[in-house]
Amino acid sequence: MSHTVVQIPVREAETIVRRRALASGSPFQPQDGGVLAHITLLGPFIPEPDIDDGVLGDLERYFADITSFGFTLSGVSEFPGGPTYLVPEPGGVFRRLTSGLLRVFPEFPPYGGAFDDVVPHLSVPLVDGEDTETLRAELERRLPIEAVAHTATLVRVAEGDTLTLATFPFGTTAA
16 A cells, blocks of 8 residues: 655765665665655655645645755654654754645645654664664764755655655745
8 A cells, every 4th residue: 555745855864774774674665766764744645646736736836935944863763662763953844844734735634643743753774683772873973964955755655665756846936
């Protein structure tokens, strides 16, 4: 079963995430050479068959008003009983982007409405036998990672692969 997500690709973390995904046996690999490292803004999103020019236009207009911004992947954390992730700072900018998308697409709450608080994160797969502390020690010498967000992508996630459906550059309406 597939679903779509709106996300911010993070090229600056791609080498780390892709290498760890391959080492962990993760089945998720971009079909189109797209970026695996990302911060999800809204997902699950509109089913792929329902994405039309109107939806794409709404996304394009939304992101056209966003200015590129820098952020830092500053630490390693873990959701209770869940995935390990890199912490983006400032996190508020990602929360604002998610809130803005929710105003445009209110029928698609973040993570299907499963959580009261949206925690911006960049998931990092653990290799078999590894725990968060081992990962933290490995990444410590690479953190912080300075990154710049300048596009968002609409991505289809299916079993074993991902496919970028559209890319939305930031700031196309800026003077």
